[in-house]
Every structure is written in C-alpha cells, then in structure tokens.
Amino acid sequence: MSFVRQPMSVSPEDFKKLELSINDVKENGSEIRSIFENYYDEEIDIDWEVDAAVEAFSILSSRWTIEILATLYIIGESRFNQLRTLLRGISSRTLSDKLTKCTENGLVERLVEDGPPIRVKYRLTDHGRNAGKLLSPLVAYMKIKHGRVMRNNA
Amino acid sequence: MSFVRQPMSVSPEDFKKLELSINDVKENGSEIRSIFENYYDEEIDIDWEVDAAVEAFSILSSRWTIEILATLYIIGESRFNQLRTLLRGISSRTLSDKLTKCTENGLVERLVEDGPPIRVKYRLTDHGRNAGKLLSPLVAYMKIKHGRVMRNNA
DNA sequence: AAACTTAGTGTTTTTTTCACACTTACGATT
C-alpha cells in the first residue's frame, strides 16, 4: 500500500520547533484531561467521559474518514478524482460515500461548479478545519515516530 | 447506542481555560502545517504528505481503535471486561482483536497478573499515552461542539 | 472519430464487525 519514500529532512531549528509544538500540545492535552477530572461526581464519571469520547469519534472512527479530513486540511480543497488519486487505495464508491457522510456531518462542503463538464470541489468547513488543525500535531508526532520526518544534521 | 446524559457544566474560568487550550493547539497545528509546507520540493509534495498522513493513521483508522486509546487515556488502566462495559456496543471478539493489534503496534501493553484466576490489565505505553494526550484537545473540542460540555453561568 | 476526463453509481467479492454461544478455572452462594 504505502510506497517507499524519502523522509523529509528538516533543519535542526525546525525540528526543534516541531518537538516544542508537539510537547506544547501534549501539555494542553494533559491540562484538559485534569480539568475534566475535577468535575467528576455521581453523574459525571468515567462512564460519562468514555461515552462522550465515543460520541466525539462517532464520525471519525471508520476507515478513511480521518484520512480524508487530514488530506483536505493539507491540500486546502480538492476535486473528487484528485482526492481519489491522493488517497491511494480508496475506491471511488467508498470515497463517494465518505464524502457524503462528511458533508452531512458538517465537516466538508461540496461546491459544484456547474459546467458542463460538471466539476465539484470539496473543502473543509470551519468545523472541519478546526478538526484538521487539532489533528495536525498527532500526525506530525506519528510522522516523526515512523521516521518520515527527520532532523538533518547540517 | 449513546445514552441521554447530563452535560458537564464547567465554571466560566475552566471553560475559558479549555477554549484557550484548544485554541493554543489549533495554533500549534497551523504552525506545524506551515513548517512542513516550507519543505515542499520535487520529492516532498502533497502526494508525499498525504501518504505520510495515511501511514500515520494506519493503526488508528479503523472502528474502535481510537476509542480504545481515548478510553485507556481517560481511565489509566483497565481490565478486559471493564473496557468492554465502558465501550458499550463493542463485541468481545472485536475488543480482543483490537487490543491485540494495539499491543502489536506498541500503543498498549498487556499485563498479566497470573492467578488463577488470571487477570489482565491493559495500559497505554508511553507511545500510546503520547497519542492520547495529542488526541485530548480534539476530544474536548468535539465534546463542546456536541453540547456535552457547557459553561455554567454561575 | 476515438480516446480521455469529469464525478460519480451498480454490482459482486472480500474484509470487518456483530451477535451469541462456549471455554476453563476459581470463589462464593444456596
């Protein structure tokens, strides 16, 4: 599935920036966690929080949805076949279904430039872009973890 | 699937803290994005970046994996049946398979307290906990978006 | 005129998840 690719070799300064950003987000994540914990009582407990987390991921937690989101966050906007090419491995049927669901859930907007030939652009809504931004540090962390992004020692 | 629940009503100060944290993460997300963009050339392009993102999500992008991660991040550690109860709706077969995959991928560790009766604890590895922290702001954002977390006007 | 591109849909096959029964070994209950 995934091609062998050159890793991205970034300057020590930029690598440091990435690490600092990621650490910053980790700290924010911990702080958010501890705020929630303070509100635990008879109603609000682990059960409540897990439920809320499952609900939070209800749209994202199926194959390709999160990748579509991340891709549109990277690329800004994209047409159907471009997305299909970028997301090597997705079938047009699945892409079509997922885009419909993302649109229904307010993450993506579908912009028809009526031709003919009809052209359709997909773009993140503000909500989708927020989600994309919030995902970005995790993606960066994983890129580094997978050796796709490395510090050059120049 | 999801029960009707009370929203979590947080103080204006804590709500402000949450908003500030989430915004902070958004800014970090944007900054990370722009760092990567600076390295675009013949090798490293949108195609490369989408590939790397797809790879980053290769473990997370299937039903339940991300929820298991978030749940273990919330609860710290958990036994099999406790996880199954918390993740209302998951089958034991699927939970078992997903935990195996998460363990194989270094996100989760499986700790056997040998009985009998044999007891097993699941806990995030450092890597898994990092991922959990990085996901936390997104979950908080979604909780607010879904009306599960609200500012009280006390 | 033939081939290609656009954004998909239809249909069949494969993979993933669900539902539900079942296991083995112990402790507690009746």
Next chain:
DNA sequence: AATCGTAAGTGTGAAAAAAACACTAAGTTT
C-alpha cells in the same frame, strides 16, 4: 455438593462496510 458468577477471552455464522471493477454521460482533446 451443585450451581452461579467472574475472569479473559475464542469460535462461528450473519450482517455491514469496504474493495474491485465495470459502467455512465456529457464535454474536451488528439
């Protein structure tokens, strides 16, 4: 003493989701 409950799963068949692949229709390019 026999049954029940709990522990952490596995086995199996059915249902749902995704993949593979063909196909559409209107317009552009060769």
